[in-house]
Amino acid sequence: MTGRKASLSPREAKRVRTRQRLTEAALRLMSERGINGTSVSEIATEAELANGTFYLYFKDKSEIVAAVCQAVTLAMHNEMDSRRLSLEEGSARVAFGTQQFIEIAAAEPTWGRLLMSAFTEFEAIKDDISRYMRLDVALGVEQGCFTESVDEFVIDTLLAILRAGIEARLGGAKAEVGARAAEYHLRVLGMSAADAHRVRLATDKVVESQASR
Amino acid sequence: MTGRKASLSPREAKRVRTRQRLTEAALRLMSERGINGTSVSEIATEAELANGTFYLYFKDKSEIVAAVCQAVTLAMHNEMDSRRLSLEEGSARVAFGTQQFIEIAAAEPTWGRLLMSAFTEFEAIKDDISRYMRLDVALGVEQGCFTESVDEFVIDTLLAILRAGIEARLGGAKAEVGARAAEYHLRVLGMSAADAHRVRLATDKVVESQASR
DNA sequence: TCTCATAATGGGGCATCTCTCATTTTAGAG
DNA sequence: CTCTAAAATGAGAGATGCCCCATTATGAGA
Known part of the structure:
Protein backbone atom coordinates (compact mmCIF):
# COMPACT_ATOMS: atom_id res chain seq x y z
CA MET A 1 0.00 0.00 0.00
CA THR A 2 2.90 2.33 0.62
CA GLY A 3 5.16 1.30 -2.23
CA ARG A 4 3.47 3.10 -5.05
CA LYS A 5 6.81 4.40 -6.29
CA ALA A 6 7.38 1.48 -8.63
CA SER A 7 4.39 2.45 -10.71
CA LEU A 8 5.58 6.03 -11.17
CA SER A 9 7.37 7.10 -14.29
CA PRO A 10 10.66 8.93 -13.65
CA ARG A 11 8.94 12.19 -14.52
CA GLU A 12 6.14 11.60 -12.04
CA ALA A 13 8.61 10.52 -9.41
CA LYS A 14 10.50 13.76 -9.75
CA ARG A 15 7.31 15.74 -9.49
CA VAL A 16 6.40 13.95 -6.31
CA ARG A 17 9.86 14.48 -4.83
CA THR A 18 9.91 18.20 -5.59
CA ARG A 19 6.49 18.66 -4.15
CA GLN A 20 7.58 16.89 -1.02
CA ARG A 21 10.70 19.07 -0.76
CA LEU A 22 8.40 22.09 -0.77
CA THR A 23 6.06 20.64 1.83
CA GLU A 24 8.90 19.68 4.13
CA ALA A 25 10.57 23.05 3.76
CA ALA A 26 7.26 24.72 4.53
CA LEU A 27 6.79 22.60 7.65
CA ARG A 28 10.28 23.44 8.92
CA LEU A 29 9.88 27.16 8.40
CA MET A 30 6.28 27.46 9.51
CA SER A 31 6.91 25.62 12.73
CA GLU A 32 9.75 28.04 13.50
CA ARG A 33 8.35 31.36 12.37
CA GLY A 34 4.66 30.65 12.25
CA ILE A 35 2.42 30.24 9.24
CA ASN A 36 1.87 33.90 8.53
CA GLY A 37 5.50 34.62 9.30
CA THR A 38 6.70 32.42 6.48
CA SER A 39 6.73 33.73 2.92
CA VAL A 40 6.45 31.74 -0.27
CA SER A 41 9.91 32.79 -1.40
CA GLU A 42 11.40 31.63 1.90
CA ILE A 43 9.81 28.24 1.38
CA ALA A 44 11.20 28.03 -2.15
CA THR A 45 14.68 29.04 -1.00
CA GLU A 46 14.62 26.53 1.86
CA ALA A 47 13.66 23.86 -0.67
CA GLU A 48 16.52 25.04 -2.92
CA LEU A 49 14.16 26.06 -5.64
CA ALA A 50 13.43 29.31 -7.37
CA ASN A 51 10.59 31.49 -6.33
CA GLY A 52 8.35 30.75 -9.27
CA THR A 53 8.74 27.00 -9.05
CA PHE A 54 6.49 27.04 -6.03
CA TYR A 55 3.52 27.95 -8.17
CA LEU A 56 3.98 24.93 -10.41
CA TYR A 57 3.10 22.80 -7.39
CA PHE A 58 0.64 24.86 -5.38
CA LYS A 59 -2.04 27.24 -6.60
CA ASP A 60 -1.25 29.68 -3.82
CA LYS A 61 0.07 29.89 -0.31
CA SER A 62 -3.13 28.75 1.37
CA GLU A 63 -2.93 25.50 -0.55
CA ILE A 64 0.44 24.53 0.90
CA VAL A 65 -0.70 25.59 4.36
CA MET B 1 -11.49 62.10 40.18
CA THR B 2 -12.76 62.01 36.61
CA GLY B 3 -13.05 65.72 35.93
CA ARG B 4 -9.45 66.49 35.21
CA LYS B 5 -10.45 68.46 32.13
CA ALA B 6 -10.72 71.76 33.95
CA SER B 7 -7.02 71.74 34.74
CA LEU B 8 -6.06 71.21 31.09
CA SER B 9 -5.01 74.07 28.90
CA PRO B 10 -6.89 74.29 25.59
CA ARG B 11 -3.83 72.91 23.83
CA GLU B 12 -3.62 69.93 26.14
CA ALA B 13 -7.31 69.33 25.86
CA LYS B 14 -7.07 69.17 22.10
CA ARG B 15 -4.19 66.74 22.32
CA VAL B 16 -6.19 64.50 24.59
CA ARG B 17 -9.20 64.62 22.31
CA THR B 18 -7.22 63.78 19.20
CA ARG B 19 -5.50 60.92 20.91
CA GLN B 20 -8.83 59.57 21.99
CA ARG B 21 -10.21 59.86 18.47
CA LEU B 22 -7.33 57.66 17.33
CA THR B 23 -7.83 55.11 20.08
CA GLU B 24 -11.55 54.86 19.45
CA ALA B 25 -11.06 54.55 15.72
CA ALA B 26 -8.49 51.83 16.32
CA LEU B 27 -10.87 49.94 18.61
CA ARG B 28 -13.67 50.10 16.04
CA LEU B 29 -11.51 48.86 13.19
CA MET B 30 -9.52 46.30 15.11
CA SER B 31 -12.59 44.68 16.56
CA GLU B 32 -13.99 44.32 13.04
CA ARG B 33 -10.96 43.32 11.02
CA GLY B 34 -8.61 42.10 13.71
CA ILE B 35 -5.49 43.76 15.04
CA ASN B 36 -3.14 42.63 12.29
CA GLY B 37 -5.82 43.30 9.71
CA THR B 38 -5.96 46.97 10.56
CA SER B 39 -3.36 49.35 9.13
CA VAL B 40 -2.16 52.59 10.62
CA SER B 41 -3.47 54.58 7.66
CA GLU B 42 -6.90 53.03 8.06
CA ILE B 43 -6.95 54.10 11.68
CA ALA B 44 -5.95 57.64 10.75
CA THR B 45 -8.59 57.82 8.04
CA GLU B 46 -11.29 56.48 10.37
CA ALA B 47 -10.29 59.17 12.88
CA GLU B 48 -10.47 61.75 10.08
CA LEU B 49 -6.79 62.55 10.37
CA ALA B 50 -3.89 62.33 7.99
CA ASN B 51 -1.59 59.39 7.93
CA GLY B 52 1.36 61.10 9.56
CA THR B 53 -0.66 62.58 12.41
CA PHE B 54 -0.83 59.14 13.92
CA TYR B 55 2.88 59.24 14.71
CA LEU B 56 2.55 62.43 16.71
CA TYR B 57 0.48 60.44 19.20
CA PHE B 58 1.90 56.93 19.11
CA LYS B 59 5.48 55.81 18.61
CA ASP B 60 4.38 52.97 16.40
CA LYS B 61 1.52 50.61 15.76
CA SER B 62 2.29 48.32 18.68
CA GLU B 63 1.86 51.25 21.06
CA ILE B 64 -1.73 51.90 20.05
CA VAL B 65 -2.47 48.18 20.15
C1' DT C 1 -4.29 92.04 14.78
C1' DC C 2 0.05 89.66 14.54
C1' DT C 3 3.33 86.05 15.94
C1' DC C 4 5.00 81.63 16.45
C1' DA C 5 4.75 77.27 18.85
C1' DT C 6 2.07 73.47 18.17
C1' DA C 7 -0.94 70.46 15.36
C1' DA C 8 -1.74 68.44 11.22
C1' DT C 9 -0.73 67.18 6.49
C1' DG C 10 0.23 63.82 2.78
C1' DG C 11 3.52 62.36 -0.48
C1' DG C 12 6.94 59.08 -0.76
C1' DG C 13 11.06 56.05 0.68
C1' DC C 14 11.85 51.60 1.88
C1' DA C 15 10.65 47.04 2.79
C1' DT C 16 7.91 42.97 2.00
C1' DC C 17 4.87 39.81 -0.08
C1' DT C 18 2.20 37.32 -3.70
C1' DC C 19 1.96 35.71 -8.04
C1' DT C 20 3.14 35.88 -13.37
C1' DC C 21 5.57 34.86 -17.45
C1' DA C 22 9.07 34.92 -21.01
C1' DT C 23 13.02 32.34 -21.02
C1' DT C 24 16.44 28.70 -20.04
C1' DT C 25 17.71 24.13 -18.40
C1' DT C 26 17.08 19.30 -17.86
C1' DA C 27 16.51 14.64 -18.90
C1' DG C 28 13.64 10.85 -20.94
C1' DA C 29 12.16 8.90 -25.45
C1' DG C 30 13.32 7.51 -29.92
C1' DC D 1 23.13 11.60 -29.93
C1' DT D 2 19.16 14.48 -30.81
C1' DC D 3 14.81 16.23 -30.06
C1' DT D 4 11.32 18.04 -27.25
C1' DA D 5 8.15 18.22 -23.49
C1' DA D 6 8.36 19.02 -18.83
C1' DA D 7 10.71 21.36 -15.04
C1' DA D 8 12.79 25.19 -13.29
C1' DT D 9 14.25 29.93 -13.32
C1' DG D 10 14.25 34.71 -11.56
C1' DA D 11 13.23 39.35 -12.63
C1' DG D 12 9.63 42.23 -11.84
C1' DA D 13 4.58 43.96 -11.78
C1' DG D 14 1.39 45.23 -8.61
C1' DA D 15 -0.16 45.71 -3.73
C1' DT D 16 0.25 46.97 0.76
C1' DG D 17 2.14 48.55 4.95
C1' DC D 18 5.17 51.20 8.26
C1' DC D 19 7.13 55.23 9.23
C1' DC D 20 9.56 59.87 8.12
C1' DC D 21 9.79 64.60 7.16
C1' DA D 22 9.49 68.92 4.59
C1' DT D 23 5.72 71.74 4.49
C1' DT D 24 1.33 74.07 5.72
C1' DA D 25 -2.51 75.38 8.80
C1' DT D 26 -4.23 76.73 13.23
C1' DG D 27 -5.28 79.30 17.18
C1' DA D 28 -3.74 81.08 21.93
C1' DG D 29 -1.47 84.79 23.86
C1' DA D 30 0.84 89.35 23.45
Missing part, protein backbone atom coordinates in the same frame (compact mmCIF):
# COMPACT_ATOMS: atom_id res chain seq x y z
CA ALA A 66 -3.61 23.21 4.11
CA ALA A 67 -1.35 20.45 2.80
CA VAL A 68 1.16 20.88 5.60
CA CYS A 69 -1.46 21.01 8.34
CA GLN A 70 -3.20 17.95 6.98
CA ALA A 71 0.08 16.05 6.76
CA VAL A 72 0.95 16.90 10.36
CA THR A 73 -2.41 15.99 11.85
CA LEU A 74 -2.38 12.77 9.87
CA ALA A 75 1.11 11.91 11.09
CA MET A 76 0.10 12.58 14.67
CA HIS A 77 -3.03 10.50 14.45
CA ASN A 78 -1.07 7.64 12.93
CA GLU A 79 1.33 7.84 15.83
CA MET A 80 -1.55 7.22 18.25
CA ASP A 81 -4.19 5.06 16.70
CA SER A 82 -3.30 1.49 17.55
CA ARG A 83 -2.92 1.95 21.27
CA ARG A 84 -6.03 4.00 21.86
CA LEU A 85 -8.36 1.48 20.30
CA SER A 86 -7.38 -1.20 22.76
CA LEU A 87 -9.17 0.72 25.52
CA GLU A 88 -12.80 -0.04 26.00
CA GLU A 89 -14.04 2.86 28.07
CA GLY A 90 -14.67 6.23 26.49
CA SER A 91 -13.25 7.98 29.53
CA ALA A 92 -10.01 6.03 29.26
CA ARG A 93 -9.76 6.78 25.57
CA VAL A 94 -10.24 10.47 26.13
CA ALA A 95 -7.60 10.54 28.86
CA PHE A 96 -5.19 8.44 26.89
CA GLY A 97 -5.73 10.30 23.65
CA THR A 98 -5.24 13.69 25.21
CA GLN A 99 -2.09 12.72 27.05
CA GLN A 100 -0.67 10.98 24.00
CA PHE A 101 -1.43 13.84 21.70
CA ILE A 102 0.36 16.29 23.95
CA GLU A 103 3.30 13.95 24.40
CA ILE A 104 3.70 13.44 20.68
CA ALA A 105 3.59 17.17 20.10
CA ALA A 106 6.32 17.56 22.69
CA ALA A 107 8.45 14.73 21.31
CA GLU A 108 8.15 16.11 17.79
CA PRO A 109 8.23 19.85 18.42
CA THR A 110 8.20 20.63 14.73
CA TRP A 111 4.72 19.16 14.62
CA GLY A 112 3.73 20.72 17.90
CA ARG A 113 4.79 24.19 16.96
CA LEU A 114 3.04 23.97 13.65
CA LEU A 115 -0.13 23.00 15.46
CA MET A 116 0.17 26.02 17.73
CA SER A 117 0.54 28.30 14.77
CA ALA A 118 -2.30 26.59 12.92
CA PHE A 119 -4.63 26.95 15.91
CA THR A 120 -4.55 30.69 15.36
CA GLU A 121 -3.77 30.97 11.67
CA PHE A 122 -5.55 28.03 10.07
CA GLU A 123 -8.68 27.40 12.06
CA ALA A 124 -9.80 24.51 9.90
CA ILE A 125 -7.22 22.37 11.64
CA LYS A 126 -9.51 22.17 14.66
CA ASP A 127 -11.89 19.96 12.74
CA ASP A 128 -9.14 17.50 11.95
CA ILE A 129 -7.84 17.46 15.48
CA SER A 130 -11.23 17.08 17.08
CA ARG A 131 -12.35 14.26 14.83
CA TYR A 132 -10.93 11.53 17.05
CA MET A 133 -11.95 13.36 20.18
CA ARG A 134 -15.63 13.46 19.27
CA LEU A 135 -15.82 9.71 18.90
CA ASP A 136 -14.18 9.04 22.25
CA VAL A 137 -16.36 11.55 24.04
CA ALA A 138 -19.50 10.18 22.40
CA LEU A 139 -18.50 6.69 23.47
CA GLY A 140 -18.04 7.83 27.04
CA VAL A 141 -21.40 9.57 27.07
CA GLU A 142 -23.09 6.48 25.73
CA GLN A 143 -21.44 4.38 28.43
CA GLY A 144 -22.53 6.81 31.11
CA CYS A 145 -19.01 7.82 32.14
CA PHE A 146 -19.78 11.45 31.39
CA THR A 147 -22.74 13.55 32.44
CA GLU A 148 -22.00 16.24 29.88
CA SER A 149 -23.54 15.69 26.46
CA VAL A 150 -21.55 16.27 23.28
CA ASP A 151 -22.01 19.60 21.58
CA GLU A 152 -19.84 22.18 19.88
CA PHE A 153 -19.06 24.09 23.01
CA VAL A 154 -17.82 21.11 24.95
CA ILE A 155 -15.58 20.12 22.06
CA ASP A 156 -14.27 23.67 21.75
CA THR A 157 -13.52 23.65 25.46
CA LEU A 158 -11.65 20.37 25.25
CA LEU A 159 -9.71 21.64 22.25
CA ALA A 160 -8.83 24.80 24.15
CA ILE A 161 -7.47 22.74 27.04
CA LEU A 162 -5.56 20.49 24.67
CA ARG A 163 -4.03 23.52 23.07
CA ALA A 164 -3.04 25.01 26.40
CA GLY A 165 -1.40 21.70 27.28
CA ILE A 166 0.64 21.55 24.09
CA GLU A 167 1.67 25.15 24.46
CA ALA A 168 2.81 24.65 28.04
CA ARG A 169 4.69 21.52 27.12
CA LEU A 170 6.47 23.18 24.21
CA GLY A 171 7.29 26.04 26.52
CA GLY A 172 9.27 23.67 28.72
CA ALA A 173 6.68 22.50 31.23
CA LYS A 174 7.13 19.01 32.61
CA ALA A 175 5.39 15.98 31.12
CA GLU A 176 3.00 16.15 34.04
CA VAL A 177 0.93 18.78 32.24
CA GLY A 178 -0.14 16.16 29.72
CA ALA A 179 -1.61 14.09 32.51
CA ARG A 180 -3.24 17.12 34.04
CA ALA A 181 -4.78 18.20 30.75
CA ALA A 182 -6.19 14.68 30.44
CA GLU A 183 -7.76 14.89 33.89
CA TYR A 184 -9.13 18.35 33.15
CA HIS A 185 -10.81 16.89 30.10
CA LEU A 186 -12.53 14.27 32.21
CA ARG A 187 -13.53 16.82 34.84
CA VAL A 188 -15.08 19.10 32.22
CA LEU A 189 -16.98 16.10 30.92
CA GLY A 190 -18.52 15.67 34.35
CA MET A 191 -16.32 13.22 36.21
CA SER A 192 -15.24 13.97 39.75
CA ALA A 193 -11.61 14.87 40.33
CA ALA A 194 -11.05 11.55 42.08
CA ASP A 195 -12.59 9.44 39.31
CA ALA A 196 -10.73 11.42 36.68
CA HIS A 197 -7.50 10.75 38.49
CA ARG A 198 -8.18 7.05 38.78
CA VAL A 199 -9.08 6.64 35.11
CA ARG A 200 -6.07 8.58 34.00
CA LEU A 201 -3.74 6.58 36.26
CA ALA A 202 -5.06 3.38 34.75
CA THR A 203 -3.93 4.53 31.32
CA ASP A 204 -0.40 5.16 32.53
CA LYS A 205 0.83 1.64 32.03
CA VAL A 206 -0.20 1.83 28.39
CA VAL A 207 1.71 5.07 28.09
CA GLU A 208 4.76 3.54 29.70
CA SER A 209 4.68 0.51 27.46
CA GLN A 210 4.88 2.92 24.57
CA ALA A 211 7.76 4.89 26.04
CA SER A 212 9.88 1.73 26.07
CA ARG A 213 9.15 0.59 22.58
CA ALA B 66 -1.31 48.08 23.75
CA ALA B 67 -3.30 51.21 24.57
CA VAL B 68 -6.49 49.86 23.04
CA CYS B 69 -6.17 46.47 24.71
CA GLN B 70 -5.49 48.03 28.06
CA ALA B 71 -8.46 50.36 27.70
CA VAL B 72 -10.78 47.50 26.86
CA THR B 73 -9.68 45.20 29.67
CA LEU B 74 -9.94 48.11 32.08
CA ALA B 75 -13.43 48.94 30.88
CA MET B 76 -14.50 45.35 31.26
CA HIS B 77 -13.08 45.02 34.73
CA ASN B 78 -14.78 48.22 35.79
CA GLU B 79 -18.06 46.83 34.55
CA MET B 80 -17.68 43.87 36.92
CA ASP B 81 -15.89 44.86 40.05
CA SER B 82 -18.49 45.97 42.54
CA ARG B 83 -20.71 42.94 42.32
CA ARG B 84 -18.01 40.30 42.49
CA LEU B 85 -16.55 41.59 45.71
CA SER B 86 -19.79 41.07 47.60
CA LEU B 87 -19.31 37.31 47.30
CA GLU B 88 -17.36 35.67 50.06
CA GLU B 89 -16.46 32.31 48.59
CA GLY B 90 -13.68 31.99 46.07
CA SER B 91 -15.69 29.43 44.12
CA ALA B 92 -18.62 31.81 43.83
CA ARG B 93 -16.34 34.61 42.72
CA VAL B 94 -14.77 32.48 40.05
CA ALA B 95 -18.15 31.36 38.74
CA PHE B 96 -19.60 34.83 38.87
CA GLY B 97 -16.55 36.48 37.35
CA THR B 98 -16.37 34.07 34.46
CA GLN B 99 -20.03 34.32 33.64
CA GLN B 100 -20.01 38.09 33.92
CA PHE B 101 -16.94 38.49 31.81
CA ILE B 102 -18.45 36.45 29.01
CA GLU B 103 -21.76 38.26 29.26
CA ILE B 104 -20.12 41.66 29.10
CA ALA B 105 -18.11 40.60 26.07
CA ALA B 106 -21.34 39.51 24.43
CA ALA B 107 -23.24 42.66 25.38
CA GLU B 108 -20.42 44.85 24.09
CA PRO B 109 -19.26 42.89 21.06
CA THR B 110 -16.78 45.56 20.09
CA TRP B 111 -14.90 44.74 23.26
CA GLY B 112 -15.44 41.04 22.88
CA ARG B 113 -14.16 40.87 19.35
CA LEU B 114 -11.13 42.92 20.23
CA LEU B 115 -10.36 40.47 23.00
CA MET B 116 -10.60 37.56 20.60
CA SER B 117 -8.18 39.22 18.25
CA ALA B 118 -5.86 40.18 21.08
CA PHE B 119 -5.79 36.63 22.42
CA THR B 120 -3.96 35.61 19.28
CA GLU B 121 -2.24 38.83 18.24
CA PHE B 122 -1.33 40.51 21.51
CA GLU B 123 -0.55 37.82 24.01
CA ALA B 124 0.25 40.25 26.81
CA ILE B 125 -3.47 40.78 27.22
CA LYS B 126 -3.69 37.44 28.99
CA ASP B 127 -1.86 38.87 31.97
CA ASP B 128 -4.39 41.66 32.32
CA ILE B 129 -7.34 39.36 31.94
CA SER B 130 -6.06 36.77 34.37
CA ARG B 131 -5.18 39.25 37.09
CA TYR B 132 -8.60 39.14 38.72
CA MET B 133 -8.92 35.45 38.09
CA ARG B 134 -5.77 34.57 40.04
CA LEU B 135 -7.04 36.27 43.16
CA ASP B 136 -10.39 34.52 43.10
CA VAL B 137 -8.83 31.14 42.50
CA ALA B 138 -6.27 31.68 45.23
CA LEU B 139 -9.07 32.63 47.61
CA GLY B 140 -10.98 29.48 46.77
CA VAL B 141 -7.90 27.33 47.28
CA GLU B 142 -7.26 28.94 50.64
CA GLN B 143 -10.85 28.27 51.67
CA GLY B 144 -10.61 24.65 50.58
CA CYS B 145 -13.22 24.92 47.82
CA PHE B 146 -10.72 23.75 45.25
CA THR B 147 -8.37 20.81 45.35
CA GLU B 148 -6.27 22.12 42.50
CA SER B 149 -3.46 24.46 43.50
CA VAL B 150 -2.77 27.65 41.56
CA ASP B 151 -0.04 27.52 38.95
CA GLU B 152 0.52 28.79 35.45
CA PHE B 153 -1.02 25.83 33.74
CA VAL B 154 -4.26 25.97 35.65
CA ILE B 155 -4.59 29.66 34.87
CA ASP B 156 -3.82 29.06 31.21
CA THR B 157 -6.48 26.38 31.16
CA LEU B 158 -9.07 28.66 32.72
CA LEU B 159 -8.16 31.41 30.28
CA ALA B 160 -8.51 28.99 27.40
CA ILE B 161 -12.01 28.03 28.57
CA LEU B 162 -12.94 31.68 29.05
CA ARG B 163 -11.80 32.42 25.57
CA ALA B 164 -13.77 29.53 24.11
CA GLY B 165 -16.82 30.85 25.95
CA ILE B 166 -16.48 34.36 24.59
CA GLU B 167 -15.89 33.07 21.10
CA ALA B 168 -18.95 30.83 21.21
CA ARG B 169 -21.09 33.65 22.58
CA LEU B 170 -19.93 36.10 19.92
CA GLY B 171 -20.61 33.42 17.35
CA GLY B 172 -24.26 33.42 18.34
CA ALA B 173 -24.39 30.75 21.02
CA LYS B 174 -27.00 31.22 23.74
CA ALA B 175 -26.21 32.89 27.07
CA GLU B 176 -26.16 29.43 28.58
CA VAL B 177 -22.55 28.97 27.45
CA GLY B 178 -21.46 31.60 29.96
CA ALA B 179 -22.93 29.54 32.78
CA ARG B 180 -21.39 26.40 31.37
CA ALA B 181 -17.96 27.98 31.07
CA ALA B 182 -18.29 29.03 34.71
CA GLU B 183 -19.09 25.48 35.78
CA TYR B 184 -16.23 24.12 33.68
CA HIS B 185 -13.93 26.48 35.55
CA LEU B 186 -15.07 25.06 38.86
CA ARG B 187 -14.78 21.49 37.62
CA VAL B 188 -11.24 22.04 36.41
CA LEU B 189 -10.43 23.47 39.80
CA GLY B 190 -11.50 20.21 41.37
CA MET B 191 -15.16 20.61 42.29
CA SER B 192 -17.63 17.90 41.40
CA ALA B 193 -20.11 18.63 38.64
CA ALA B 194 -22.92 18.77 41.20
CA ASP B 195 -21.15 21.20 43.52
CA ALA B 196 -20.10 23.33 40.59
CA HIS B 197 -23.68 23.52 39.43
CA ARG B 198 -24.93 24.46 42.88
CA VAL B 199 -22.38 27.21 43.35
CA ARG B 200 -23.02 28.64 39.93
CA LEU B 201 -26.81 28.59 40.46
CA ALA B 202 -26.36 30.54 43.66
CA THR B 203 -24.69 33.34 41.76
CA ASP B 204 -27.57 33.61 39.31
CA LYS B 205 -29.64 35.95 41.42
CA VAL B 206 -26.74 38.38 41.50
CA VAL B 207 -26.49 38.13 37.73
CA GLU B 208 -30.20 38.77 37.36
CA SER B 209 -30.15 41.77 39.64
CA GLN B 210 -27.58 43.22 37.28
CA ALA B 211 -29.55 42.44 34.14
CA SER B 212 -32.45 44.55 35.42
CA ARG B 213 -30.43 47.56 36.41
